[in-house]
Amino acid sequence: MAKQHGFVQIIIIIVLLVVILSLLGVSLSSLFSNPLLKDNFGFIGNWLSSLWNNYLAASAYHLWNILKEVIWNPFVETMRGLASGVNPFVK
Incomplete structure (x- = not known):
């Protein structure tokens, strides 16, 4: 239900933006054909x-690989352990 609620909010915001632009005298068809x-x-x-491509991608991929090793992989292993009935907090 929460996802549907967020979708409805987005639709309402879009409709309100179109109404506001119309009240300001902005034609969307002329705007997009400009x-x-x-x-x-x-x-x-x-x-x-x-x-x-030239400046941010390499750093972002490097940061993602670090976060994947430090956070994501342990999280996935913990979830797999929980799914198989192993308590990850008790040794």
Whole structure:
């Protein structure tokens, strides 16, 4: 039920945003067909992609591998032990 509740909230927020934009006189069809806006978002998308690929991806993957070894793998082993009936806190 909680996931459905969150989905309904997102739908309500989107509807409210469309209503607010309409009250402000913004046409969504003209907004999305504007070539300058498309060009600007394309530039930002390319810039973010370049930033991720050239500077952030290697560090993020390295950090993910560390977190996976330190947190995720022990967590999975503990859950497997609990599923098989082994108490991980008592030796």
